[in-house]
Amino acid sequence: MADTDVSAAGPAQQAQAPERDEPEPRSLRAALRSAEIDSRLAGMLVALAIIWVVFQIITPGHTFLTPRNLWNLSVQSSVVAIMATGMVLIIVTRNIDLSVGAAMAAVGMAMAVVQHDWLPKWIGFDHPMTWIIVVVLGLVLGAALGAFQGAIVAYIGVPSFIVTLGGFLVWRGVAWWMASGQTIAPMDSNFRLLGGGADGTVGGTWSWILGVVACAGIVLLQFIKRRQRIRYGFRLRPMWAEITLGAVACGAVLVAIWFLNRYYLPSALVERRGEPAGTNISLGLAYPVLIAIGVGIVMTFIATRRRFGRYVYGIGGNPEAAALAGIKTKRTIVKTFALMGLLVGLAAAVQIARLNAAVSSLGTGMELNVIAATVIGGTSFTGGVGTIAGALLGAVIMQSLISGMVLMGIEAPLQDIVVGIVLVLAVTLDTLVRRRAVR
Amino acid sequence: MSQRTGAPLVELRDIRVAFGGVHAVAGVTVDLWPGEVVGLVGGNGAGKTTLIKTLSGAHPADSGTILIDGEPVSITSPRDAKALGVETIYQTLALADNVDASANVFFGRELTTRFGNLDDSAMEDATRKLMNRLNPKFQNFVAPVSSLSGGQRQSVAIARAVHFNARILIMDEPTAALGPAETNQVRDLIRQLQQEGLGIFLISHDIHDLFDLSDRISVMLQGRLVGTVNKEDVTVDEVLAMIILGKKPDEVTKKDLADLH
Numbered sequence: 036m037a038d039t040d041v042s043a044a045g046p047a048q049q050a051q052a053p054e055r056d057e058p059e060p061r062s063l064r065a066a067l068r069s070a071e072i073d074s075r076l077a078g079m080l081v082a083l084a085i086i087w088v089v090f091q092i093i094t095p096g097h098t099f100l101t102p103r104n105l106w107n108l109s110v111q112s113s114v115v116a117i118m119a120t121g122m123v124l125i126i127v128t129r130n131i132d133l134s135v136g137a138a139m140a141a142v143g144m145a146m147a148v149v150q151h152d153w154l155p156k157w158i159g160f161d162h163p164m165t166w167i168i169v170v171v172l173g174l175v176l177g178a179a180l181g182a183f184q185g186a187i188v189a190y191i192g193v194p195s196f197i198v199t200l201g202g203f204l205v206w207r208g209v210a211w212w213m214a215s216g217q218t219i220a221p222m223d224s225n226f227r228l229l230g231g232g233a234d235g236t237v238g239g240t241w242s243w244i245l246g247v248v249a250c251a252g253i254v255l256l257q258f259i260k261r262r263q264r265i266r267y268g269f270r271l272r273p274m275w276a277e278i279t280l281g282a283v284a285c286g287a288v289l290v291a292i293w294f295l296n297r298y299y300l301p302s303a304l305v306e307r308r309g310e311p312a313g314t315n316i317s318l319g320l321a322y323p324v325l326i327a328i329g330v331g332i333v334m335t336f337i338a339t340r341r342r343f344g345r346y347v348y349g350i351g352g353n354p355e356a357a358a359l360a361g362i363k364t365k366r367t368i369v370k371t372f373a374l375m376g377l378l379v380g381l382a383a384a385v386q387i388a389r390l391n392a393a394v395s396s397l398g399t400g401m402e403l404n405v406i407a408a409t410v411i412g413g414t415s416f417t418g419g420v421g422t423i424a425g426a427l428l429g430a431v432i433m434q435s436l437i438s439g440m441v442l443m444g445i446e447a448p449l450q451d452i453v454v455g456i457v458l459v460l461a462v463t464l465d466t467l468v469r470r471r472a473v474r
Numbered sequence: 475m476s477q478r479t480g481a482p483l484v485e486l487r488d489i490r491v492a493f494g495g496v497h498a499v500a501g502v503t504v505d506l507w508p509g510e511v512v513g514l515v516g517g518n519g520a521g522k523t524t525l526i527k528t529l530s531g532a533h534p535a536d537s538g539t540i541l542i543d544g545e546p547v548s549i550t551s552p553r554d555a556k557a558l559g560v561e562t563i564y565q566t567l568a569l570a571d572n573v574d575a576s577a578n579v580f581f582g583r584e585l586t587t588r589f590g591n592l593d594d595s596a597m598e599d600a601t602r603k604l605m606n607r608l609n610p611k612f613q614n615f616v617a618p619v620s621s622l623s624g625g626q627r628q629s630v631a632i633a634r635a636v637h638f639n640a641r642i643l644i645m646d647e648p649t650a651a652l653g654p655a656e657t658n659q660v661r662d663l664i665r666q667l668q669q670e671g672l673g674i675f676l677i678s679h680d681i682h683d684l685f686d687l688s689d690r691i692s693v694m695l696q697g698r699l700v701g702t703v704n705k706e707d708v709t710v711d712e713v714l715a716m717i718i719l720g721k722k723p724d725e726v727t728k729k730d731l732a733d734l735h
Contacts, residue, residue, distance in 0.1 A: 267599045340591045342584055345573075349581055352572035352618075359532055359568045360582035361553035419572035 072280070075413050075465070079428045082461075086432065090439035099439055102298035106318065108431070108438050109295065110231045110389075113323035115401070116430035117382040119408040120334040121375035123426045124344075126409055127351040128371055129418035130188060130195035134202030135379050136401035138180055140210035140394075143383035146173045147219040147393030150226060166226035173380035180206070181376020182369055189368035203402065211395035220392035230388030231321030233304055239296045239317030245325075246292035250285040257281050295320065323385045327427070330378065335423040337374075347371060351419035407454065408433050411461045433457075481544025483508045483673040484529065484560075484642055489538035491524050498524040499535075500697040506642065506673040511664065512702075513688030514677045515717055520694040522677050523565070526644050529675070530562035531555035542642070556583075559641035563648055565677075567631040571620035575612075576601035578619055579634045604633045608663065625656035632663065643667060646677045661687060681710055695720040 090099040098104055118135050125132050150169045158164060184202050188195045221227075228235040237245065257277060264271055272280075296317040299305075306312055338344035346367045350357040357364050387393045412429025414421025436457060440450045482505040491499040499521040506512050514522045528535040531552040539546050542558055549555050555562070569578050576597040585593045585600070598615055605612040609629040614622060619630055628648065635643055645664070649657040664687050668674060678684050684691055685705060693700040693716040701722045703713070711731050712723040719730060 263595045267595050269595070269598065342586070342590075342592065345577060345581075345584060345592060348573055349570040349577070352570035353568065355566075356568035356570050356581070359530075359552050359562070359564065361531075361551065361556055362582045419570070 072276075073422070075468075076422065076425060076428070079411075079413065079425060079432065083428065083432050083435065086435050086439070090435070090442070094439060094442045095444075098442055102294055102296075104438065104442070106295050106298040106321070108434055109324045110321045111438065112431045112434040113231075113321075113327040114382045114386050114389075115404050115408050115434065116327040116427050117330050117385065118375075118378050118401070118405045119412065119426035119430050120330055120423045121371075121378040122405050122409040123334075123412070123414050123421045123423055124338065124347050124371045125195075125375050126406075126414045126416060127347055127419060127421045128368055129351055129354070129416075130368065130371070131406070132181075132184070132195065132199045132202075132372065132375050133402050133406075134184065134199040134206055135375065135382075135405055136398040136403075137203045137206035137210070138177065138376065138379045139383040139386065139398035139401060140396070141206040141213070142173050142177045142180065142380045143387045143393045143397045144210040144213045144219070144395060145176055146170075146384060147222065147387055148213055150223045151219050151221075154223075161224050163225060165223045166229070169223070169226055170229070170381075170384050173384050174377050175380070177376040177378070177380025177383065178373045179376065181379065182373035184376075185369040185372025188372065189365040207395070207399075210397065214393075214395065216395055218392050218394045222388055222391050222393075226384075227388050227391055229322055229326070229385050230391070231323045231385075232389070233300060233318065235322045235388075236318045236320060237322070237325065238319040240319075242292050242296055242317070242319035245320065246288050249288050253284045253288070254281055292320075323389065326381065326385060330381065331423055331427045338423055343367065343370060348419055353419075404433065407458050411458060413465060415465075481541070482506060483510075483543065484675075485539075485541040485544075486525065486529060487539040487541065489525060489528055489535045489540075491521075491528060491533065491536055497697045499528070501538075502694065502697075502699045504692050504699065504702060506675060508641075508673055509668055509671045510690070511668055511674045511676055511688045513684040513691040513705075514675055514694065515679075515681070515684060515691060515713070516694035516700075517717060519696070521697040522694055523646060525694070526562070526646065526675060526677060529555065529560055529642075530644055531560075532562070553582075556638070559639065560644065561635035561638065561640035561642070562644040563631050563635050563646065565646040565650065567627055569619050569627060569630060572618050574617060575605070575615055575619060575622075575630045575633075578630050579604065579637060581634070583638065600637070601633065604637055605629065608633055608636070609659065624651045625653065625659075628652060628656065628660065632660070636667065641672060643672050643674045644677075645674060647679065648676070649678070649680065649683060657683075681713060684713075685710060693717055 087100060091097055118139075122132060122135070146169045149172060150165055154162065154165050154168065180202075184195075184198050187193050187198045257280070261271065261277065296319060298318050300308070300316040300318060302312060305314055305316055308316070310316065338347065346357065346362050346364075349360070349362065350364050350367060354364060383397070386397060390397075408430040409421070409426045410416070410429070411432055412421070412425035412427070414426060433454060436454055437450055440453060445453075485503075485505040487503050489499055489502050490497070502521070502525055504512065504514075504525075514526065516522050524533065527533040528538070529540060529549065531549045531554050534550045540549055541547065542560075547554075547558055549558065549560075552562075570581060573581075576594070579601050580597045585596045587593050602615060605615075609626070612626055612629055614626070619627055622630070628651070632648075648660050648664075652660065661683070664674060664676070676684065676687060688705055690702055690704055691708070691713060692702040693713065695717065698720075700716045700720050703716075703723065708723055712726060715721055715726045715730055716723070719726070721730065
């Protein structure tokens with residue numbers, strides 16, 4: 036019976052007619068709303084900008100907003116950012132994963148042992164396939180480990196806090212046991228590129244190409260979305276907002292590329308590459324950064340455009356309703372943990388490549404950084420709320436604070452105090468704003 | 475109003491559900507014909523909701539048979555029930571509060587593009603058309619449903635139930651949280667759906683609602699069926715006697731009725 040008499044209903048026809056663009060809004064708030072800008076994300080961008088400007092002013096020698104520092108910042112944020120995107124989905128379903136730091140050590144150690152001890156015996160040292168085999172192994176291992184924990188949470192009903200607290204202890208022990216506590220180094224030379232560093236970058240030209248491709252992607256997405264809305268006669272985002280948004284997004288991408296491309300290869304390395312001394316060779320975007328951005332895009336797609344993502348948010352909003360809607364909630368929970376594990380594997384690869392070594396203390400305390408980044412990024416422990424983009428921004432905000440304080444020569448314990456306060460402050464602010472917004 | 479030929483649309487036969495040692499439903503048999511509204515009444519803990527959950531798949535029966543169109547069916551999950559055309563509007567509405575109306579309407583049955591991606595525009599469009607029919611005042615299609623009023627939330631829950639060509643509708647206290655205007659809207663909708671040939675199980679505390687909307691009334695007390703009566707054959711007091719005393723109209727004395735007041 037569903038659609039039978041819809042065509043007869045007058046108002047339906049009316050709603051079909053495309054509405055005009057909204058008139059120019061009067062207040063900033065109205066402007067944001069009609070432009071459909073996520074106000075929380077916008078607020079975080081503003082917070083990040085403030086942090087950057089303040090550090091630029093107060094750091095000795097004003098060294099914060101330099102290509103060198105921001106380039107390092109981008110690489111340092113990557114590992115936490117990669118894992119934070121997975122943590123969003125875990126926390127959205129009202130779970131937690133405390134094991135990601137220890138799991139990173141276990142998976143990282145396994146990847147190191149395989150490329151350092153096993154593969155050279157079978158396919159030779161520095162074989163071009165080594166890095167692929169190792170990365171795939173890390174992803175599979177990470178996903179399996181996550182799925183295992185997730186299955187205990189979902190099917191047996193043990194609280195995720197407990198299961199992953201157990202994992203936190205177990206995986207760290209496994210990491211130690213795999214190499215009897217020894218450091219394993221060095222890594223395969225191709226594999227090492229995953230960690231960034233002087234060679235692990237795409238270079239200046241490719242950075243520009245990627246930047247232009249990203250801009251084209253942004254405009255294309257806007258175009259597709261607008262065409263969809265015209266097709267169904269939905270209210271359109273005002274043209275001024277559409278153009279401003281596209282211009283700002285593309286501008287930000289290109290300015291970032293331009294700025295980072297001004298970080299040049301150190302002169303000693305320039306000569307080693309056979310270039311005349313004094314040549315400026317842009318490092319360009321580092322592989323870990325590209326990996327983190329790629330993960331962010333894929334995870335956003337999964338979270339917003341796929342059924343799985345819809346179910347994750349639905350379960351977080353009302354687990355009972357999800358079950359009554361016929362959703363396989365347990366399987367979905369296992370998938371979130373498996374996905375988290377996969378990302379832990381990827382992050383572990385980047386981390387051991389960056390260190391050019393694996394140690395059993397790899398990623399100690401990392402779980403708390405990941406959770407903090409996720410929460411600063413607007414993911415709520417009450418479930419159902421959180422975005423991938425927010426988590427990425429959260430990781431950058433946290434790393435910015437740490438990086439700025441390092442530049443200022445602030446000692447580590449004091450850094451912890453500041454990060455701790457910022458964490459609680461961010462969530463407090465968010466809670467207050469949300470309380471005002473809803474009813 | 476309903477056509478009584480062939481097999482009933484639904485027959486719940488000798489349904490039993492126990493929680494621990496407590497018999498929440500102890501051998502209840504009810505049926506429902508196309509185009510019919512059967513009211514289910516009883517005090518708190520009478521077993522109405524538990525009985526209905528065996529049909530909606532939320533809590534399978536321990537024993538008993540469910541027949542749809544005269545054929546025995548197996549319903550062990552909400553998915554099974556939906557596949558058989560059984561839709562339920564729960565008292566709690568069972569909405570995911572953090573997502574918008576169309577995500578709730580299509581929750582678990584999302585429309586996708588040919589690549590398997592969510593087709594949000596198509597879902598929003600369908601939801602808009604549906605809402606134009608059910609509740610034309612409903613306009614807020616982008617906000618999470620937590621920010622909607624009780625009546626609007628109810629509309630979303632109803633939209634979800636009727637969009638997928640339901641044949642059998644279970645409504646658990648559909649008007650309990652609503653104001654007078656919204657209650658009337660739901661009543662109109664029930665009549666409209668009835669005329670379209672749906673069978674409706676209506677659970678309600680409001681005896682006047684029941685008399686207004688039901689064709690037959692089944693009364694439960696302490697997990698058992700007291701009896702099923704045609705609305706035309708009984709008075710409100712007689713139904714009250716069934717609910718409170720567990721006595722059928724022919725067993726009730728004048729004194730019983732007097733004691734009720």
